[in-house]
Amino acid sequence: MIGPLAGCSGGSTTTTKPSDFEPPLEPINVGGDGDLYDPKRLIDVNITMAASDYAAMKKEGRTLASTARECVPDYEYTEFTATVTIDGDTMKNVVIRKKGFLGSLSPSRPSIKLDFDDLHDGRTYQNMSRMTLNNNRQDPSNARQCMAYDLFRKAGIASPHCNFARVKINGENLGIFSNVEPVKKPFLKEAFGNKGGNLYEAQLADFGTYLSQKFELKTNESENDRTDLQQVVDTLKLSDAQLIDALPQILDVDEFIRFWAMETLLGFWDSATGNANNFYIYHSTDDKLLHFIPWGADTAFTGAHVFKPDSGPMFRNLSLAARLYDIDTYREQYFSTLEDLLNNDWNEAALQEELSRIRLLTGTPEAAFESISNFISGKGSEGDDDYIASQRQKLNAALADSDATGTAHLLEDVEVDCSQQPKTTNLSGSITASKGTDTGTFTFTLPNGRTVISNIMYAGTKVDSIVYSLTDYTNPSVVGLLLIGVDISDFTKAYVIQLFIESSDYKPGTHSLQGLATNAILFEADDSAPLGVNTLAMGATGTINISSVGSGSNVGDVKLSMNMKLEYLPGVE
Known part of the structure; x- marks a missing residue:
């Protein structure tokens, strides 16, 4: 019966020859x-x-x-x-x-x-x-x-x-x-002896009614059972005495405090306790507890928080760390753990030796190690113009003075309407810097509908209105161009565009916006603001088109045009 049934579909058939068959690939x-x-x-x-x-x-x-x-x-x-x-x-x-x-x-x-x-x-x-x-x-x-x-x-x-x-x-x-x-199931099996629990990745996520939704579940996605996170949220709302009793039943508290202290010791600002960022949480199926795993540690050994400079050196920009810090028992445990790590795990000579080993192994230029070396061992003597305190000195000073430990900055746990689209503007313009003369304009529309034409030349009567800089704390380095223009309809209003372009791309051509490597930020000058400007909008899509760039003594010379869409920050009107 097999032969007659083979053609019942009514369509053409193809006979596969044995030589055409590709067997499954063997492991x-x-x-x-x-x-x-x-x-x-x-x-x-x-x-x-x-x-x-x-x-x-x-x-x-x-x-x-x-x-x-x-x-x-x-x-x-x-x-x-x-x-x-x-x-x-x-x-x-x-x-x-x-x-x-x-x-x-x-x-x-x-x-x-x-x-x-x-x-x-x-x-x-x-x-x-x-x-x-x-x-x-x-x-x-x-x-x-x-x-x-x-x-x-x-x-x-x-x-x-x-x-x-x-x-x-x-x-x-x-x-x-x-x-x-990779933090995947093989890692979990080796580290915890099991791999079946919930694994969460955190990128700007924290424990909260709404913030917990920002944790990305990487395992057991179809079940999507997040009750383990909700248990932490509920526990953080308890009284101190109740929390001390309940929290160790759902989270390895001693391990977390050690994790927190190590983030502090490393000056790892873009971290769990530093920035509610770059970490995993795993719910082990053996001990039934939550465990923190570090990730994205390329800002370790830096110390100062880029966006929250008053929050260090003892970071607690995570609700769990902030709550434990406010409880005497846990705060003292955090301090004593930090002291233990400083005394037993933090060996400046060994760390400097490891830096030398990595430099020789990778062929990385010695100058690239200056900042991390200074973080570990400091530089010069107190009173020197270029003095830099070592991490040990900074932490010992903070441990001796509770007022020097920093301020907590937590993500706001509020419901957000994700259906609201950001306000946008098209930004266009052309600028030229040539042998000390800056010219050009850039045009955009404010959220209130008013079109702004900013003239570079008007700003140039008082300041250098196209400012070139090169930062080498990234690889590749990044060229920064600060464009300062005055509203031609209101000379009291000045606007600033900060352009970023990777140095390897800083050459004639068309360059699309991407991350922090190639982008633009729009500011409004405001003498009353902490940094003298208010941030208005950031680059979304578009291009920077470079016609020419200078070199040598004329390295600041440039001719370029911009055609991009910016998104206004929430709250900018």
Whole structure:
């Protein structure tokens, strides 16, 4: 009966020859049983992909404006296919995509994720199915992430393993990346002995009626049972005595305080307790407790908070840390834990030796280590013009003076109407700086509907109205152009545009907005404001078109035009 039934569909049929059949690919472990995260290892990663795919991948990423919204939209990176060779072992049909939320986004050196298993079920490289390669854009030393995770782990905190990779794509040498162990189920199994619990990733998320919704559930998504987070929210509302009894039943409090103290010791400002950012929470199915896991540690060993400078050095910009700090028992435990880490885990000589090892291994210029070295050991003597206190000195001073510990800044736990679209404006203009003469205009529309034409030349009668700068605390470095213009309809009003362009892209051509690497911020001059300006809007989409740039003694010369859409910040009218 098989033969007659085969043609009952009424359509044409195709007979597959045995030679046309491709059997399923067998599971395979490429590269043997080596340690992919051996800290003494510098891995060579060579990637080949279609040129059009590479160009498209580099352009992807959030813009600054989208991250400033009250409801940050999801962003899905495109998955491409590549051939990847790691230390001489080649794998075809590897899935590659860009990664990054904001600070690490780069159109010239994209952070990437590799998936060996997606298109070849069961394939691993040295027993790992994925690789995460971070570009260290915010860390020219390339040292911060690996050193931070190592210190967390030595302090008893589950942390990713990490080493270094030299990355090339289509023959282009992108330099040194951090090879960071992904926080996935294999990591959970090794760290906690189980992998079936809820894993949450936090990017600007905290415990709260509404803030808890910002935690992204990475496992058990179909069940979407978040009662474990709600238990923390409810517990934080209890009296001190009730909290002391209830919290250890849902969260490893001693471990969290050690985690918090290590973030403090590392001066890791863009962290859980520093910025309600860059961390995971795992609900272990063995002890039934929540555990914090550090992530995105490229701002460790920096100290000063970029956006909340009065919140350090003892960061508590997370509701859990802030609440525990207000309870005498837990505050004293935090202080004593910090002192213990300072006395037993923080060894300046050993840290400086590790910096030297990383510098020699990666070939990173010595100048790139200056800031992290100064953070660890300080610089000069008190009273010197260039004196920098060491982290030990700063923390000992704060421990001795409770008024010097910093102020808590918490995310606001309010319901947000995500149906409201941000107010926008088109920004256009052309400017020229040539041998000390600045000319040009830029035009935009305020939320009230009034069109503003700002003239660079009018501002130039009082100040340098096109200011060039180069910052080297990123890799690649970033060119900043400060454009100051006066409203031609109201000479009392001055507006400022801050342009950012990666130095590798600071050349004639058209450059699309992306992250902090290529973007624009619009300010209104206001002498009464803390920094002399009020931030109005940030770049959403569009381009900066450079016609020419100067060099040598005329490095500040430039001719460019702008055509972009900006989003006004919430509350700007």
